[in-house]
Amino acid sequence: MSAIQVTGLTKRYGELTAVDDVTLSVGEGEFVGVLGPNGAGKTTLLEMVEGLRRPDGGQVEVLGEAVWPRNPRLQPRIGVQLQASSFFERLTAREQIRTFASLYGVGGAIADEWLERVGLTDKADARVEDLSGGQAQRLSIACALVHDPELVFLDEPTSALDPQARRNLWDLLSSLNDTGRTVVLTTHYMDEAEVLCDRVAVMDHGRILQVDSPAALVRGLDAPARITVAPGSLGAEEAAAIPGVAEASEGVDGLVLVTREPGAVLGVLAAGDHLAGVSVQTGTLEDVFLALTGREYRA
Numbered sequence: 434m435s436a437i438q439v440t441g442l443t444k445r446y447g448e449l450t451a452v453d454d455v456t457l458s459v460g461e462g463e464f465v466g467v468l469g470p471n472g473a474g475k476t477t478l479l480e481m482v483e484g485l486r487r488p489d490g491g492q493v494e495v496l497g498e499a500v501w502p503r504n505p506r507l508q509p510r511i512g513v514q515l516q517a518s519s520f521f522e523r524l525t526a527r528e529q530i531r532t533f534a535s536l537y538g539v540g541g542a543i544a545d546e547w548l549e550r551v552g553l554t555d556k557a558d559a560r561v562e563d564l565s566g567g568q569a570q571r572l573s574i575a576c577a578l579v580h581d582p583e584l585v586f587l588d589e590p591t592s593a594l595d596p597q598a599r600r601n602l603w604d605l606l607s608s609l610n611d612t613g614r615t616v617v618l619t620t621h622y623m624d625e626a627e628v629l630c631d632r633v634a635v636m637d638h639g640r641i642l643q644v645d646s647p648a649a650l651v652r653g654l655d656a657p658a659r660i661t662v663a664p665g666s667l668g669a670e671e672a673a674a675i676p677g678v679a680e681a682s683e684g685v686d687g688l689v690l691v692t693r694e695p696g697a698v699l700g701v702l703a704a705g706d707h708l709a710g711v712s713v714q715t716g717t718l719e720d721v722f723l724a725l726t727g728r729e730y731r732a
């Protein structure tokens with residue numbers, strides 16, 4: 434069964450169509466990312482799927498249930514990362530998460546465990562107003578997860594985090610997903626989408642342009658591979674004569690061979706003992722975005 438089924442979803446703000454006829458399905462246990470630049474419509478889409486915003490058209494079904502109007506049967510089963518501004522005022526971090534926990538009948542010990550899991554134990558007694566942006570973000574994520582929901586929604590969960598906290602959160606989300614939870618997040622970070630997601634929906638101007646695994650999106654580009662050979666290892670003429678090499682030219686890091694048959698070319702390089710220091714570069718999600726929109730990706 435699908436965890437999420439979105440059909441023809443549309444949201445307009447005056448003249449602007451923020452979400453334009455989006456159809457998307459997310460399977461149980463999948464980790465799906467909605468990737469797009471600022472203003473692509475990711476938040477609006479997510480809020481409609483969460484049942485927080487009313488669509489102008491289309492349908493949303495989450496865990497087999499309608500989400501609008503507010504569906505109380507869904508609340509215990511889904512976790513929604515709220516913006517830091519939605520915290521209860523003047524509570525400490527511990528009181529905040531314990532309050533969320535108690536709403537779902539979850540005990541204080543588990544709430545404290547979640548503070549630990551997001552690295553906030555030493556901030557447990559700080560008021561939420563006194564947390565840094567990254568700390569508040571981690572607290573909001575812990576509050577969304579404290580009742581162990583089967584489906585988790587996160588809106589740009591790592592945007593205010595430093596690199597270490599970002600890695601830690603990636604590990605946390607991956608481990609949740611490994612234990613069967615469905616995770617849907619929005620991000621404008623290509624690397625985040627690439628590392629975490631089973632499938633990525635590339636979104637721009639309210640539309641989902643393509644949905645697939647990061648590897649399949651890149652494969653679909655049909656872009657040639659670039660093999661860089663360490664300087665001095667091989668001459669340009671010799672390299673150009675290797676079957677399958679379309680082009681060989683000196684680059685900053687060595688000789689760059691452009692080929693659509695990287696396996697065969699690497700085989701020849703190995704046979705000639707030229708593999709030391711070789712690197713292979715294929716397309717990236719940035720190339721995918723460029724191919725889909727005709728524009729460079731700017732988060």
Ligand SMILES: Nc1ncnc2c1ncn2[C@@H]1O[C@H](COP(=O)(O)OP(=O)(O)OP(=O)(O)O)[C@@H](O)[C@H]1O
Pocket residue numbers: 446449451469470471472473474475476477478621
């Ligand atoms: N309440 C609103 N009223 C009017 N326009 C809105 C409203 N909310 C969003 N928009 C507009 O809809 C478009 C999509 O916004 P949305 O926040 O969904 O994009 P996003 O992809 O989440 O962007 P970001 O990465 O910056 O959060 C934007 O052009 C935005 O200005």
